[in-house]
Amino acid sequence: MNHTTTIQHPGEDKSNDLRQRVARTEPLAQRTYTSSLALLDKSAGSYHWTPEGRKLADFSSGVLVANLGHNPTRWWKRVFDYLGVSNLDESQEYTVAAPLTAYNAVSSLEVRANERLLANMQAAPGGRRMEQVLWAASGSEAVQKALWACLAHDKKRSVIVATRGGFHGKKGLAGAVTGSETDKERDPRVKFVSFPKVECAEVELRKQPLDLEPYQQELEKLSNEVGDRLSCLITEPYLGGGGSYHPQPEYLQLLQKFCRDHGAAFILDEIQANFGRTGPMYAYTHYGVEPDIVCLGKGLGNGVPVAAAVGRADIFQALHYGEGSDTWSANPLSCAAVLATLDEFESTDVLARGQALAPIIEEGLLRLKSTGVIEKVRGEGCVWGIECAACGSHEPEEVANAVVEACYLGDQQGRAIHLLGPLAGKVIRISPPLTMQPDELREYLDAMHGILASLRLKLR
Ligand SMILES: Cc1ncc(COP(=O)(O)O)c(C=O)c1O
Numbered sequence: 110m111n112h113t114t115t116i117q118h119p120g121e122d123k124s125n126d127l128r129q130r131v132a133r134t135e136p137l138a139q140r141t142y143t144s145s146l147a148l149l150d151k152s153a154g155s156y157h158w159t160p161e162g163r164k165l166a167d168f169s170s171g172v173l174v175a176n177l178g179h180n181p182t183r184w185w186k187r188v189f190d191y192l193g194v195s196n197l198d199e200s201q202e203y204t205v206a207a208p209l210t211a212y213n214a215v216s217s218l219e220v221r222a223n224e225r226l227l228a229n230m231q232a233a234p235g236g237r238r239m240e241q242v243l244w245a246a247s248g249s250e251a252v253q254k255a256l257w258a259c260l261a262h263d264k265k266r267s268v269i270v271a272t273r274g275g276f277h278g279k280k281g282l283a284g285a286v287t288g289s290e291t292d293k294e295r296d297p298r299v300k301f302v303s304f305p306k307v308e309c310a311e312v313e314l315r316k317q318p319l320d321l322e323p324y325q326q327e328l329e330k331l332s333n334e335v336g337d338r339l340s341c342l343i344t345e346p347y348l349g350g351g352g353s354y355h356p357q358p359e360y361l362q363l364l365q366k367f368c369r370d371h372g373a374a375f376i377l378d379e380i381q382a383n384f385g386r387t388g389p390m391y392a393y394t395h396y397g398v399e400p401d402i403v404c405l406g407k408g409l410g411n412g413v414p415v416a417a418a419v420g421r422a423d424i425f426q427a428l429h430y431g432e433g434s435d436t437w438s439a440n441p442l443s444c445a446a447v448l449a450t451l452d453e454f455e456s457t458d459v460l461a462r463g464q465a466l467a468p469i470i471e472e473g474l475l476r477l478k479s480t481g482v483i484e485k486v487r488g489e490g491c492v493w494g495i496e497c498a499a500c501g502s503h504e505p506e507e508v509a510n511a512v513v514e515a516c517y518l519g520d521q522q523g524r525a526i527h528l529l530g531p532l533a534g535k536v537i538r539i540s541p542p543l544t545m546q547p548d549e550l551r552e553y554l555d556a557m558h559g560i561l562a563s564l565r566l567k568l569r
Pocket residue numbers: 247248249250252276277278279345349350378379380381406407416
């Protein structure tokens with residue numbers, strides 16, 4: 110795979126021109142690798158359109174962001190209404206509306222977003238500790254702020270525990286709790302414990318009860334090593350970026366009990382799981398846990414950048430003036446987007462619609478195994494991973510990139526699918542908007558089956 114050559118696809122003059130121009134004007138580091146490098150010109154609901162006008166069904170929701178679909182009209186209207194810009198009068202040089210920046214001040218949208226988000230989280234089973242919101246401009250920052258608060262809460266406790274193979278972001282402490290001890294130069298404050306990957310390597314295995322004994326032993330060993338220096342433990346409801354491993358709920362319950370027994374904070378990173386992705390509004394509900402801090406992001410603003418750490422006031426209050434502040438956190442546009450997204454989730458049946466898609470996705474993905482291209486299927490709700498097999502002389506990683514490209518180019522009937530580049534080398538994420546129409550989802554899963562079957566014949 111040559112990552113330095115600009116990707117070009119036949120018959121896409123406009124897209125190819127834009128691909129070349131972006132390659133000249135941005136470094137490669139701006140995006141993760143993908144074999145399709147789709148040019149997304151317009152989007153509505155569960156679809157994108159390329160500059161050539163080719164329609165792509167979106168099996169990614171951005172990157173688990175557009176849970177309500179792309180550009181929902183009523184949602185946009187709500188965002189504009191909250192900001193007070195619904196009826197712009199161009200004869201006026203300026204419009205009296207919500208400020209776009211309220212740095213070092215407070216906007217009423219921020220207060221309303223705090224209250225609405227807390228009420229929504231507290232109403233979900235497991236949300237009792239959701240007392241304050243510490244806003245952030247990205248998921249990594251929300252994780253960083255949550256960890257800062259825990260370390261400040263009791264300065265004698267300096268050890269952070271993370272679950273091996275997780276993804277919490279790339280920057281600062283979020284990067285330090287990502288991956289494992291062998292990846293790179295590590296922050297000595299971070300210790301890793303095992304996440305059950307083998308026991309939930311396939312959707313069927315996850316239905317078996319988990320033998321907690323080895324995990325318990327590992328935690329006990331860690332506790333003997335670090336004693337009362339344990340500050341907090343951070344984990345994800347499921348390993349997302351780490352390759353789609355969805356654990357049995359008793360595993361997260363064990364981690365929570367360990368935290369409670371040792372006076373450490375239990376942080377659940379729901380940045381990609383929140384707002385209905387796994388079925389309920391928050392994953393903590395069906396995993397049967399009550400976290401001290403929950404990190405939110407992605408679907409929280411349905412496309413407007415916003416993230417937050419939400420949780421115990423006594424922990425957050427350990428941070429002093431300015432220690433959790435920056436230019437964009439709690440900005441009014443983001444708060445308007447959070448309010449509009451909450452409105453949609455609270456006043457429509459979007460959660461039930463997402464839940465109804467889960468069996469359709471599961472069935473459609475399990476059927477892909479018959480093509481020989483897909484080896485394993487894992488997931489829940491509207492977030493799934495398909496692990497590619499080796500085909501002929503092609504390694505699973507190569508096959509995964511070929512799948513992404515083949516789905517992008519589509520079938521004879523012009524049905525094409527937007528997928529993200531593979532995770533953990535060979536796992537492709539399937540995460541359509543919660544609002545995709547069931548018939549359309551079935552149709553595109555069928556199309557995917559045909560595309561993969563044809564691809565298998567080419568992979569010798
Ligand atoms: C679970 C989880 N935590 C944190 C992050 C980091 O979020 P961001 O990319 O907004 O920094 C991600 C992003 O994929 C994520 O999936």
